[in-house]
Amino acid sequence: MSREYSKAAQNYPPSGIRKMFDLATQYPDAIKLTVGEPNFDTPAYIKEAAKKAMDAGETHYTPNAGMPVLRRAGAGGDQKSHWDGYTCFLYTSDAADE
Numbered sequence: 001m002s003r004e005y006s007k008a009a010q011n012y013p014p015s016g017i018r019k020m021f022d023l024a025t026q027y028p029d030a031i032k033l034t035v036g037e038p039n040f041d042t043p044a045y046i047k048e049a050a051k052k053a054m055d056a057g058e059t060h061y062t063p064n065a066g067m068p069v070l071r072r073a074g075a076g077g078d079q080k081s082h083w084d085g086y087t088c089f090l091y092t093s094d095a096a097d098e
Contacts, residue, residue, distance in 0.1 A: 032039045
């Protein structure tokens with residue numbers, strides 16, 4: 001089945017997030033979250049932590065400055081072995097495009 005698109009649709013510029021997605025493909029070691037889907041399966045320990053947090057009622061937005069426990073862990077170098085080799089971390093409480 002062949003589809004035809006209007007000239008307007010054919011010439012519509014890509015969104016900023018699509019541009020970032022394309023840019024990220026140039027970096028093979030990048031963890032790509034540009035369209036909300038990482039390029040790896042969610043590790044089991046993260047799924048278990050998410051379940052535990054939901055059961056504890058942690059289902060609300062975080063403060064703009066971020067969660068204190070996460071900020072302390074990041075500042076203190078609380079890293080697991082699977083992050084070995086990474087030297088820079090960016091934590092955001094809202095990575096939405098406004």
